[in-house]
Amino acid sequence: MELLIWLIPLLPFIGFLLNVFVIRRERTAGLVASGMVAAAFVVTLIAVGVLASMPPEERRIVSTAWEWINTGSFQVPFAIMFDPLTAVMALLITGVGALIHVYSIGYMHGDPRVVRYFAYLNLFVTMMLFLVMANNLLLLFLGWEGVGLCSFLLIGFWFERKTAGEAAVKAFVVNRIGDAAFILAMLAIFTYFGTLNFYSEGEGGALGFLERVGDIAGLRVGPNWQPIFVSTAISFLLLIGATGKSAQFPLFVWLPDAMAGPTPVSALIHAATMVTGGVYLMARTEPLFVASFTTQGWVTWIGALTALMAGTAAMAQWDIKRVLAYSTVSQLGFMVAACGMGAYVAAIFHLLTHGIFKALLFLAAGSVIHGTHDTQDMRRMGGLKDAMPVTFRTYLIGALALAGIFPLAGFWSKDEILAHAVGHGHTPIFIILFITSLFTAFYMGRQVALIFFGTQRDPSYHPHESPQVMTVPLIVLAVGAIIGGAINLPVLHWLTDWLEPVLHEQAGEFNLWLALIATIGAVGMGYLGWWIYTTNAAKIKIGGKDPIYRYSGDIWEGMAEAWYLDRLYQRTVVAGFERLSDFLARVFDPQGVDGLVMGVGRFFGGLANSLRAVQTGYVRTYALVFTVGVLLVIGFMLWIAR
Amino acid sequence: MFQLTDIPRLLPEILLLVLALLVLGSDILERWGRTPAAQLERVKSSASLTAIGLGMVLFVALLQSGYIYRLPETAPVNFFTNIIRNLQSGGPGGEPIAGAFATDHLTMIARLLIIGAALVTSLLCLDVRPSAHPGEFYALIIFSTLGMCLMVGANEFLLAYLAIELTSIPLYLLAGYFRNDPRSAEAGLKYFLFGAISSAILLYGMSLAFGAALNGVGSATNFNDLTRFDRIGTFTASSGGLITLAMLFIVAGMGYKLAVVPFHSWSPDVYEGAPTPITAFISTASKAAGFILLFRLLTKTFPAMTGSPTLDTAGGWTAVLAVLALLTVVIGNLAALPQTNVKRLLAYSSIAHAGFVVLGLLAWAAAQPFDREQGLTALLYYLFIYSLTNLGAFGALALIGQQTGGDDLTHLRGLSRRNLPLALLFTVCILSLAGIPPLGGFFAKFYIFMVGWQSGATWLVVIAVVMTIVSLYYYLRLLKAMFIEPATDLTPVSLPRGIGAALAIAVVGVLVLGIFPNLILSVLERV
Amino acid sequence: MELILFLITALIAIVGAVAMLVSRNAVHSALFLLLNFAAIAVLFLLLQAPFLFTIQLTVYAGAIMVLFLFVVMLLGAEKVEDTPDRIAWQQPLALLLGLALLVVSVVVGLGGATNPPPESEALIQFSDPRTLGALLFTDYLLPFEVTGFILLIAVIGVVVLNQRGRKI
16 A cells, blocks of 8 residues: 555656656657556555545555654654545646646647656656655655746746746746745744654654644744744744745736746646645645634635735736636635635635636637637637637636536535635625625636637637547546536535545535525626627727726726736835845945956956956955954954943 | 874875875876877876876775774674774774874764865866866865865864965965966965965964963963863863954954855955866865864864854854854845856855855754754755755856856856756756755755754844745756757757766765765764 | 063064055065064064074064065066056045954953963973974974975975966
8 A cells, every 4th residue: 555655656757757768759758648647546546445445534644765864853754645635636636637648748749849848747746746645844845846846847848938938937936935934834843843744654653743733832932022823933934835836915926927838737737736735735734724813814814815816817818828827816815715714625625626627728728729829819819619619618618617607616616615704704705705706707708708709800820629639638627627516515525524534624504595696696797708798899909908998997907917016026026136136246246247347358468467457456345345344243242242 | 192003094184195296296207298189198197197096085085984884893804804994993083183183073074075075176177178287286186185184173273274274275276277367367366365364364363262271271381282172162261352352353264264254255256267176176175174174163162152143142153153144145145146157156156055054053052962963964964965066066067168168147048958968967956056855955955944943043044044035046047048048059068078977976966865865964963 | 671672562563564564665565574573573582482583583584574575676566556546445444444443352352351471481491492393293293294285385386376378
């Protein structure tokens, strides 16, 4: 059994190694990569079967490969585990991952670097599996950074596009802000618990920190400081880490730009798996979060605010992928808000269904882009439903699922979150999330209308349906989007029972009135979105403004720019750092700045000249800085010690 | 007193000296033509002699250390076991030789690090051609290595100071070795001028410490061993101002050698101007030796003034170092941002890394002796990983500079299409510097952050972690140039064997020590 | 008496050092340095270290100074060129900082209690050439050897720096 669970991350890793070192041909690369992930899916299924055969409270397999770090009190094993929560995550990653790999064979056909593409993709799946299977924070962090690195490489994969490089760097650096908080959280956890393990390793092993959260109850940070509780500090740091990876306010700015990568990458990394890492982290470390009311409040509000901001931003986009990107951010906000309200099962449920239908939407969008010869601007589309029937139908299913129409997958999971908000008295949160879900229906209606209905606005290309290797994964995912809600139907609540050993949560009440209102609202708003953009189709011009712009004016502009958050960062943080570093360079590094000008003269001037430059300039400046330094050190001593 | 039986304990140093003299004299037997072919032959022979010799010294030192193989007591007596037994009898342990040179585990480990770094450097030099006198070039590298080995074991002021000079003077010469290149000449001159200033400051501090100790001795008549670190520590424990001043001057003087802000201003210029393999050597081995000497100096000479890095009224050298670390981490990282020359960028990156290493020294303020040992382990681990990584990075850069004609960011463009293996090797080094798991750089950082956190310098750790975000930004610029930006010139870049081997050592080390850090941690723990 | 002598010598030493720095003629600078060396030699004598006094005079004031003067005169570099100084503003700043450093050092340095100095008899014994020699070849053998290597490197350095620059 232990060997079995090791196989899950190792299979894609073997695929990665093969693709890096052995395979040179496009066809084999695609087959091997997809095959490995599919095999991992099969192994995961078997492992889930084994897990299901155990008594519920014992459903956790921990396996240590070797002592990773073992020095003094600092001990971290290279250990993975398999429990119900990991199982559902691994199923999503390998299942959806395999389909996306297959799809990529068609989508990336003819690309000159396709072998490398599949290598990155396999590495990503490996890292993502380590992220969800790790039994300690350090290994989780390995996966966490690994997926970030793969994301960087894949966003920048089409480096011919100007924006790709910038977007890749931005994604990595913004993520790194979250990672810094993550590292601090690890340090704090180690300080207070003495271990980074989640759970004990087998029988009789030392307890993991999740099993010992009670130890820090009432502990405060620092003796003389304001009374911040340790649990609050740690969970808040973890929250910042999660906001980076899961693209939450205020760090969601990287995700829309990340759409510069190939579309299957957007589907796999930036919709179904990597971005849900933050939600997974919060669910995994749920005892720490539950121990702090303060953090839970922050989590809830960050989630709700993100959902609303991104939901409004999604309504005003023209780029087919950016709509989906903002939609993803918005849906992640739902999950985070659910975590904050303590509805972890609902969050995971939504994570799973969203993973399926958002992957479907991205892949279908990829099919549209593929069939329209790399068109992404929806103003240049229109009337594609006849040319691409399969894509149209699957897209529609995905859109309905996302909008939350009964009985598709999205309805059940979203409803569970809303019902929890109502049932536990989070009224303001409920209102925000409800409005957001109406917006969701609206922008999906708008998008479907813009892409598939009306007439083709840009006649310069001939749309065609994608090959079968791409449409078959779409159909499979569409089936999943229809029946996916079955895993946690109100009466049966299989998922809740399955996750009970990890999350210790009781099934929520099903609120029939709420379900009715939500469905009617979603249908109404979806229809409204569709109606506005089909009746006004003639007014939409390539490069023109949105029909609604006439009525809403600059608010629409603000929505299109996601409320200028990105620009705010550019003007304050980024510009501030640039100025500061420029200033520092000028003060401490005159030669580095003047180097270009001086360099030419020095090069031809020879030794004598360079000696003179040394004598008259920098050496004396440096000596001055040196003296300042000595003075500073001594003065500091005087100031502090006496 | 120096005993004849102490000679095996100094074996690595003696072998280094012999090797240096051999390399120096090896020129005589070569063809003395002025034709390029003859000169190349001389270069090749000196370089290979150096590399092979350093490899052998490293092997002997490894065998002597007993870290990899320790001869069991019950081993049969024959020719080979006798050799090993004799070697290992001079291994780590025992009193300092003549009170001046400690031969403990710290010295042994540091020796291995330094000789290893010298070996990698000499491999890097195999394909970078020094001027017409190759023998001197390589001999100077070995002399400098010898100086560093003495530096890490130094247990008293005189030897410490002389070892620093023995290390630095060859480095001044090496930095300015290419006299035709004004940048190199300037680097050498600058390095020398600032080295002289800092040596003076250091010496001043040492003399103050000696004076304070003399003062503390009172009427005792034997001053002979008063230059030893621990003796000074004993006699100055109660004296106030003078010894504080001595400590401050010593920290400032050593701060220069370690390029800690605000004593760093020489290093970007020197790093940029010096021949790249020498830059690699300066930024790794000499820094590592400096840190170990600083550790010995501070912990043995000033144990009474440890203080606390929490910046309360306790003061002490940990407080001073904490402030220096803060400045170093912040200014080093921020000043790296606008750089366009990769060597300069990496120079600032090494400055920033020195700031991280200081965190390991701060651990000495921890209350538990256990945490202090952790601090030293973390420090050594960091130095190992950092040295490997930086040797790899500068090595790759040496090759790139040689083949593309410059080391600006623009010369890196599209490297992945010109030589993918080289780009990948470079990438691993960069990612390790940026601290991406599972590479060694990540654990080194994490471990040292942990140690700093335990020592009470939480505020500093928080700032350091935030600064790693900034550092990622400029490291990514290198990756972006190599992988994402289009190449201006598509001629392939070749990867010669010497540099290839050096890079492979560095990258494999960084990978293996990241995935199995216990391999080295178990040795480092013996310190 | 000793104190007065010390004060006078110290004053001469400081004046010599400052004048060496300020003087714009290289020969003058060298001569002021000589003055400084001589004063310091006297200080050694006051500290009951006659051996160091001799060394200071013969090696520094004698050999090294002569070498300096030779080089200066051979190169004909008596006058420092008057080039426009772009960073003249730093001079007062440097002066200020130097003074501040001095003051702060004195404040910190004199902050602690001082014991009476060791007996002079022991000190005289300590600076005896015979004792020093014995120490160098016993306790300080290692540092003594290292100085030898440093001298060797200095010789190599001279060779290296004087080679006619040639590239391969």
